[in-house]
Amino acid sequence: MRYAFLVAWREYAENAKTKGFWLGIFVMPLILFLSIQVPVWLEQKATPIRYYVLVDQSGSLAPIVEARLESLHQQKVLEALNDYARKYSRPPAFVGAASHLGEFSEANPLSAAAFMSKGGKRYFLEQLKPQLKENAPDFQEPRRLFQPVHLPTAISAEAPLATLAQELKPYFRGEKQLEANGQQVLLSAAILIPRDLENLIIRPRPPSSHREADPAPRLNTENIQATNHPLAASKPGLGGPPGPTHQIQYWSANASDSRLRDEIEHAINAEIRQREYLARGLDSAAIHEVERTFILFASLNPKKAAGKETVSQTDTIRQWLPSAFVYLLWLAIFVVIQMLLNNTIEEKSNRIIEVLLSSVTPGELMMGKLFGIAAIGLTMVGAWVAALFGILSWKSGGASEIAGNLLSVVQGSSLVPLFAVYFFFGYLMYAAFILSIGSVCNTIKEAQSYMSLLTVIMMVPLLTMTFIPKDPNGPLARLLSWIPIYTPFTMMNRAAADPPMIDLIGTLFLLLVVTATALWMAGKIFRIGILRTGQPPRLVEMLRWATRKDA
Amino acid sequence: MKSDPANIANGATLELRDVTKFYGQFKAVDGLSFSLQSGSICGFLGPNGAGKTTTIRMILEIIKPSSGAVTVLGHCSALQVRHRLGYLPEEKGLYKKMKAWAIIAYFASLKGLDRKTARKRAYELLERYGLKDFADKPTDALSKGMGQKVQVLASIAHDPELVILDEPFSGLDPVNQQVMEEIIRDMAKRHRTVLFSTHVMQHAERLCDRILLIAGGRKIFDGTIPEARSLLPRRVRIETEDDITPLRQLSDVASISCVEKSDASANINGTHCWDLELRESADAHAILQTCFAQRIRLRSFSQSDPTLHEVFVSLVGAQAREVTIR
Numbered sequence: 001m002r003y004a005f006l007v008a009w010r011e012y013a014e015n016a017k018t019k020g021f022w023l024g025i026f027v028m029p030l031i032l033f034l035s036i037q038v039p040v041w042l043e044q045k046a047t048p049i050r051y052y053v054l055v056d057q058s059g060s061l062a063p064i065v066e067a068r069l070e071s072l073h074q075q076k077v078l079e080a081l082n083d084y085a086r087k088y089s090r091p092p093a094f095v096g097a098a099s100h101l102g103e104f105s106e107a108n109p110l111s112a113a114a115f116m117s118k119g120g121k122r123y124f125l126e127q128l129k130p131q132l133k134e135n136a137p138d139f140q141e142p143r144r145l146f147q148p149v150h151l152p153t154a155i156s157a158e159a160p161l162a163t164l165a166q167e168l169k170p171y172f173r174g175e176k177q178l179e180a181n182g183q184q185v186l187l188s189a190a191i192l193i194p195r196d197l198e199n200l201i202i203r204p205r206p207p208s209s210h211r212e213a214d215p216a217p218r219l220n221t222e223n224i225q226a227t228n229h230p231l232a233a234s235k236p237g238l239g240g241p242p243g244p245t246h247q248i249q250y251w252s253a254n255a256s257d258s259r260l261r262d263e264i265e266h267a268i269n270a271e272i273r274q275r276e277y278l279a280r281g282l283d284s285a286a287i288h289e290v291e292r293t294f295i296l297f298a299s300l301n302p303k304k305a306a307g308k309e310t311v312s313q314t315d316t317i318r319q320w321l322p323s324a325f326v327y328l329l330w331l332a333i334f335v336v337i338q339m340l341l342n343n344t345i346e347e348k349s350n351r352i353i354e355v356l357l358s359s360v361t362p363g364e365l366m367m368g369k370l371f372g373i374a375a376i377g378l379t380m381v382g383a384w385v386a387a388l389f390g391i392l393s394w395k396s397g398g399a400s401e402i403a404g405n406l407l408s409v410v411q412g413s414s415l416v417p418l419f420a421v422y423f424f425f426g427y428l429m430y431a432a433f434i435l436s437i438g439s440v441c442n443t444i445k446e447a448q449s450y451m452s453l454l455t456v457i458m459m460v461p462l463l464t465m466t467f468i469p470k471d472p473n474g475p476l477a478r479l480l481s482w483i484p485i486y487t488p489f490t491m492m493n494r495a496a497a498d499p500p501m502i503d504l505i506g507t508l509f510l511l512l513v514v515t516a517t518a519l520w521m522a523g524k525i526f527r528i529g530i531l532r533t534g535q536p537p538r539l540v541e542m543l544r545w546a547t548r549k550d551a
Numbered sequence: 552m553k554s555d556p557a558n559i560a561n562g563a564t565l566e567l568r569d570v571t572k573f574y575g576q577f578k579a580v581d582g583l584s585f586s587l588q589s590g591s592i593c594g595f596l597g598p599n600g601a602g603k604t605t606t607i608r609m610i611l612e613i614i615k616p617s618s619g620a621v622t623v624l625g626h627c628s629a630l631q632v633r634h635r636l637g638y639l640p641e642e643k644g645l646y647k648k649m650k651a652w653a654i655i656a657y658f659a660s661l662k663g664l665d666r667k668t669a670r671k672r673a674y675e676l677l678e679r680y681g682l683k684d685f686a687d688k689p690t691d692a693l694s695k696g697m698g699q700k701v702q703v704l705a706s707i708a709h710d711p712e713l714v715i716l717d718e719p720f721s722g723l724d725p726v727n728q729q730v731m732e733e734i735i736r737d738m739a740k741r742h743r744t745v746l747f748s749t750h751v752m753q754h755a756e757r758l759c760d761r762i763l764l765i766a767g768g769r770k771i772f773d774g775t776i777p778e779a780r781s782l783l784p785r786r787v788r789i790e791t792e793d794d795i796t797p798l799r800q801l802s803d804v805a806s807i808s809c810v811e812k813s814d815a816s817a818n819i820n821g822t823h824c825w826d827l828e829l830r831e832s833a834d835a836h837a838i839l840q841t842c843f844a845q846r847i848r849l850r851s852f853s854q855s856d857p858t859l860h861e862v863f864v865s866l867v868g869a870q871a872r873e874v875t876i877r
Contacts, residue, residue, distance in 0.1 A: 006660055014649060350644025355706070358611045358638040359661035361630060531613065 003360040007368020008375065015339060015376045024335055024380045028328075029387030036391065044142065050188040050260055051149045051180055055157050055164060057195040061268055065191065068267035069146050074120060075112040076142045081124045088136035089128060146260050149180045149187070161192045161249060172253045189252040189260055193268075200247060201272060303498065314405045319469055321409055322495045325419050326465050328384065329492055333426050334458065336377035337434045340369065341447060344438030353530050362527040370431055370519075377427055378420075385416060418495050425511050426488030430454075432518035436546075439529035440536045450536075461489030472497030481507045484514035521546035563622070564589045564713050564744040565610065570619030572605050572768075579605045581768040582619070587713075587746060592739050594755035594762040595748040598867050602768040603748045604641055607715055610746075611638055624712060634663035637711035641718045641748075643702050647691040652677060654690060655705045662709035669708065676704040680730060696727045703734060714738060716747035720754055732758060752859040762859070766867045776859065783857035783865055784828040787835050789842070790850040792822045797845040803833030822850055 015021055056062035115124065125139060151157055155167045170176040171187035178187055194200065248268065250261045277284040299311035347353045356365055392407040410416065433454060441447040460480070468477045472494040480490040481499070487507045491499070528545045529537070537545075566586040572579045580602040587593050597603050608614045610621055612629040624632045645654055655673035660666055677686045680700060690698055699722055707714055716735070720728050735745050735758055749755055755762055755776075762779055764772040772779060784805055789795070799807055810824035827838065835854040842849055857865075 003661060006657075010657055014646065017648070346646070350646070351640055351642035352644045352646060354608075354613065354640040354642070355638060355658065355702075356661070357613045358629075358636065358640075359633055359658065531608075 001364075004364040004367040004371070007356075007360060007365055008370075008372035011343065011369055011372025012375045015343070015373065016379070020339070021376060021380065025383045028331070028384045029391060032388060033391050047145060049143060049185075050146050050257070051178065051185045052146060052189040052191060052260060053149055053151050053168065053178075053187060054191045054193075055151060056193040057158065057161075058193050058197045060197070061193050061271065064267050064271045065264050066148070068263055069148075071112055071116070072146075072263060073142075073144050074116050076145075077121055078112055078115050078124075080142050081121065081128075081139065084139050085124075085128055088133050089131045090133055146263075147180060149178045149185065152176075152178060161194055164192055165190070165249065165251060168251065172251065188254060189250065191264055192249040192251065194248070197272075201276075314409055317405050317409045318413065318496045321406070321413075322415060322493050323465050323469055325415055325495070326461060326489050326493045328381070329419060329423055329426065329489060330458070330461055332377055332381045332384075332423055333430055333488075335380070336373055336427055337430050339376060340373045340431055341434045341438050341451070342444065343373065344369065344435060345441055345444055345447060348439065348530060349442050357530070362530065363523060366435060366523055366526050369435070370428065373431070374424065374427055377423070381419075381423060385419075413496070415495055418492060421508075422488035422492050425508075425515050429484065429488075429511070429515040429518050430458075432515070432522035436522045436525040436529070436542060439526040440532060440542065442533065442536075446536050457485060461486055461493075464490070465493065468493040469496070473499055473503075478503060482510065484511050487511045524548065563587065564591075564624060565746065566622040567606070567610070568620045568622075570606070570609060570616045570621060572602070572609060572614070573617045579768050580609070580616070583765065583768070583770055584619075585763055585770060585773050587744055589712075589744055590739065590742040591760045592735060592745045592747075592758050594759040595746055595765075596750075596752075596755060596762055596863060597748075597765040597771075601765045601867075603765065604717060605768075606765070607638075607717055607746075607748070610715060611636065634709060635712045637662075637706040637709070637714040639703055639706040639714075639716040639719055641721075643699050643722070645690040645698055645702060648689050650687050650689055651682060651693065651697075651701045652686040654701060655708050658705040659708035662711070664709050672708050673704075676708055677701075680704060680734070696723050699723060700727065700730065703731065707734070707738065710741075711743065713744045713746070716745065718749060719747055720749055720751055728754070752863055756859045764863065764866060771866050772862075779859060779862045780856045783862055784830070785833070785835070786855055786857065787827045787829060787838055788824060788851070788853045788855070789827065789847075790822050790824050790852075791842075791847050792850075793847045795825055795847060797847070798825075798827065798838065798841060801838065801841060803830055803837055804828070805830050 054062055054065055056065075121139070121141065152171070155164065157164075159167070168187065168190050171178060172190075174186055177184040179185070250264070252261065274284050274288075277287050300309040301311050301315060302309065304310075304315075347356065353365075360368070388410065389407070392410070437447050437450040437454075441450070464476065464480060468480075468490060471477060477490060477494055480486040481494065481503055483490075484507075487510065491504070491507055494503075524546050525542050529542070563586040568584050570583045571581055583602070583606060595603055595607075605614070609616045610623060610629060612621075620627065621629070623629045624635055626632050629636060649657070652670065652673040655676060656664075656666065656669040659669035659672055664672065674683075674686055677683055682697060682700060682704075685693055685697060690701060693701065703716070703719060706716070719731050719735075723731055732754065735747065738745055747758075759776060761775045762772065763770065764779075772782070788810065795807065798804055805828045807828075808826050810826055829835065829838075839852060841847075842852070
């Protein structure tokens, strides 16, 4: 055992010095960190400000559009304030439902309206001030993503829409620039609202004439789009789509970012409907109230304790987190067995193996390699899990609420210990295949054909990874659980679904038996193959070695 | 742990008895028997494919013989005494990213030295054999010869009682070959037993107390260097322009053959070179006296024993019979 330990220690120490090991240690936490941080960062810093021109010849819709965009911005401000409060208030849960800022904790239009009506940012910060930590920095308001700019003086707002559009095109193309806040900026969008709104409104026809209300096609003019809403597609009583001059025109050279268009369209149509209610003598306030009426819809899970059956975000995380662990498990096993393969082939091709075998038995050598590389794998996975906890703990105290839920699920479940068990046995079983392959191949190239086969076999858990959580105790999940090469991945994936005890114990027992058998057979192949030179044997021949009594 | 007290008492460090190894139908080693006395240097010779490496692997129990018995340091299993054995394989290799001292220390620790002693010993050896400056370099930064020296040092760092070196001189320049010879002599001085295989007969002639020659898996010769030389007749070489017919009549001369000279000056004065093979009891002085008596004018006269190289070629090349002196 002492010799196996010495071999294991060398494997560990030497692999721990390689760049691949340290890359493996840092890349996964980095990916995790970036996947949480980058979207936030992109939203805060990298999203460009869109400058738009609003020409409202009708004279009645511009304030509606501006109010809508202001409300949107205030929602962002409220979100940022909530994050700021979570991070810098004492206690951190200050903004919880119990506090008088609790009504703003959800960043939706209703709380944004309440927030704005009470004074917005200034009110929030005043309320928060007594609870702020001493070292809290000043609050940084998010940038306005959509900023209005004035129409250039050379262009008349009263000109026909077609003329306006034509005169604005150089600003879209970058040939000319607009001035905003003392800077030259590129025009992102222009919203042109015609004078006669009444002619633009499309009202539903009697059922018999519905077929004529087809959406109008979008028009492209030198990459600049004039987009028409279906409701603005045709005039009442007229067949076929009208020209763009009979619609509200949204001009933009960027077709992929439709947020501004959607917001404005939503605001204008809401206003148009309000006017319709009034025109038809309906009580718009009552309708507004009716529109805000809803029934709460609860998702409940019968497997949860009485009184706690409601499905929360934490439950969703609990259902899907095992999939993340499956991916981690797959990646860990794949990376570690690659190390084992490279290492075995290096010793064989360098003929170091012969010196080793004069000092240790093949069994000791194999054990040493297996456990040395396993220790490398466990260190790597341990670092990943530690980083996972670290990053989640850090982020859960601040900007990311989901990180807090993730942390509570990871801490409150058996996912981590199960991961350790399945990693260990999964690794040992796949390592048995790898040692057999490595012992008969002189170069990595020779090992490729065997490895391609193993990689194909190992793809199955990845392909079924997202399906199994949807039906964790279904026939496919149960079938794959009882195939030992897939047991670690499938059972890991089913971990949140309380699989039957027979599946849990039975598959683990089968996995143990198969792993032990695979290692025993690998030992025989290793002993014969490791000193062999020339072409690698066929699989059938390797199987013959493994089952030979005298081997 | 089984041991054979008879062997230890006889001073036999290593003994093979009727060892045979089959690879499938192919008989790589065929009934090989020999023993090595403690403190001796033995050259293990044989043409390519003779079965040397297979024999060495069986001695070290890297592979098992199909039949026969191997006794190493009084034990029937080399694994039982692995910490008292040193081995340098024919095909040399090192872990590329490991430092020179670390490799030596690692193999020494696999042979039973504790890590601290192994490290100290590694630095000592590297200093003694001129590699001090490379001790902390990874082995892929060393030249082939240096790497080979590191591997030799790794095989002896634990001061083994029996060292088996498979082709230790291959790939070394003349200076490093001398260093290698020095290492082998150093071990013998400390009463360590060395078995080494080589294709360079001069090394065997210079170093060995005895040689073991095998071919086709079978033992061809096992004995001392003088015994090996005595397998071939002694030889006298003369150069003359005269007729040598009188020498052919001598009973001491077994045969005469003309030596073809390869250089441009050959036979420039009409002279010829002749090799006279002498019978076992023959006296070279009698040949010289006959030359004078028969007025054969000699340009040169030299007497020489056969070289090991000639013995090797003669025994192996002619599909020699097994010859056992002793």
